[in-house]
Structures are given as C-alpha cells and as structure tokens.
Amino acid sequence: MTLLTDIASLDAIATLADSLPVADERAAAAATARQASLTKPPGALGRLEDLAIFLASWQGTDRPVITRAQALVFAGNHGVCDQGVNPFPQEVTAQMVANFETGGAAINQLCRVAGADLSTVALDLDRPTGDITLTAAMSDEDTLRQMRRGAEAVAADAQVLILGEMGIGNSTVAAALSCAAFGGDAAGWVGRGTGSDEAGLARKVDAVRRAVARHAGVRGAAMLAALGGREQAAICGAVLAARAMRIPVILDGFICTAATAPLFDADPRLLDHCLVGHVSREPGHARLLDALGKTPVLALDMALGEGSGAALALGILRAALACHNGMSTFAEAGVAGG
Structure with missing residues (x-):
C-alpha cells in the first residue's frame, strides 16, 4: 500500500480526503432499488437494508459480496502506564499477542465463527511510547512509520476489514484522544478499562x-503523535489504506x-467508509459515537477490545448480504404487491 509513502508530515493527512475514493452513489441507488423489489414490506429488514446498501456503495455494485474478510489486531505499549493507570503490567500485552497467535483468545473464536482471516501486528512492544503526561507519545516520524505499518498490513483482496487492538494502558490513551478531539472534562471520557478500582480510576x-x-x-493527525500510541497510529494507517482500496472498515x-478521532478531526470525510461494530460498556464510547455521528451495529454490553465486537458485527453484515443477494424479487417469486 503506497498511499502514505509520499506523506512527509502529519499535517498532510488532512489533504487526503480530496483524492481518496468516495461512495458510489449509482451503486447505492441500484442496491436501494433492489431492496424495494424484494419479497418483503419496504424497510422491513431495517438496518440490514442500510448495511447492504452501504457495502454496495463501496464495492461499486448493486450485488456486494464478502468472499474475504480480514481482521487485524495491532498491539502496542504505553509510557503513561508509569502513572499507575492500569492494574496489569505491560508484559501482558506481549502475552496476549502470543495468545492471539496460538488461537486462544476470544477474537480467535469470533473470527473463526464469522469467517475472517486474523493477523496480529505487534508494534515495538519492548519500546513503550512516551508518557503523555510529560511528553509526546511519539515523534512525527515514528507516528508516520507506524501508520505505514498499519497500511501495509491491509490485504488488497479483502472486501471488508475488521480492526482491533491490544495494549495495556490504551483505554487511558483513548480517553485522552477523545477528550482532546471533542472537549469536556476528562472524567466524562474515562472508564475502568481492564478493571481499575476507585483509586486507579482517579489516577486515570x-x-x-x-x-x-x-x-x-x-x-x-498530530494528536496521534502527542497523545496516541503505535497501535492507534497503525489503525489510522489501515483505515486510510482501506479507503484507498474501497474496502469498508x-x-x-x-x-x-x-x-480514529485524529482522522475525523483532520477531515470527517476520512471515516465515511467506516462502520462501528458495537457500542462498548466503556462510558466514553457512546459519547464518542455521538460526536462522530456513527451508529453502532450491535449493543451487547461488551468491553473486551481485540476486535471482538467488530467480528460479531461481520456476521450481521453477512446476514444483510445473504438477504440482499439471495431473496427473490416480487416478480421472480410471482408474488403480488411488488
């Protein structure tokens, strides 16, 4: 993926939206017309119809398919853990990466059920980012390097990309990015993460x-360097690479x-091809979704990370396409009313 190879500064990320592909309105209109012709009352499948039309608009066809779904979990470590924001040591990040690689985590099971090819990308786990309370998390150069690593991990033959993360301390980073992007007091963005007690929550x-x-x-995008982490930068790189290849995320x-809040802050259009798989139990997530204008596919009171909610949402997308492509039209079925 060459999208980011010529980007020399984080400020230049804001200019990408003008040159990236946009949704295909003709394909969306054709998919909408097909939905209207299927053997069901108009709108009876609710959000499933919207999801099928969304996928059609990015695949550029009224009959979108998912023959390959890719799942990427990026992992990184964070210097802000020095502030006592997490009850677990940073060694857990590498241990969980090993668990992903041997198939023992929840995301492995959910990807298997949903039919997604899972890969884990560990990002310099022996080198935590800077403590964001004292300094920038990363240099601009390191941030761009991690974005390129994320972009390079995206498979060009995928029809949908699932993104997840692992990193002890990264719920603190998520709260900081959200607070910086959308304002308000920090307490409104911070949750218990992996199980902080009251004292740990206060430290966060x-x-x-x-x-x-x-x-x-x-x-x-400069917020990634200031407040983010390597997995956050890689996620942003993967999002941009997927957009360049018309792959929904x-x-x-x-x-x-x-x-992805720094991308939205740079230009909201950069997230037009992104769905959100679920709304997390973390208290900041519903607030963040409102700020981004995103409606989650699922709400299952989950707060695991790893891409777990996104993998579950893939099953909903597959169901949406099964109905969209497999149902008969009124004319085909000989049913009156179409």
Missing part, C-alpha cells in the same frame, strides 16, 4: 487531564474508535 482521570492540558492546541469498541 488525573493522567488524562494533565496529558490533554500539556498538549492543548494540537489538532488533526468495521471499527471495534472505544479504544479502536478513539484511535
């Missing part, structure tokens, strides 16, 4: 407040969605 809120204040005024929960 304090860390987010200090980090956002330290990097006040940073906007757009299913984002996972709070952390994965928050990773």
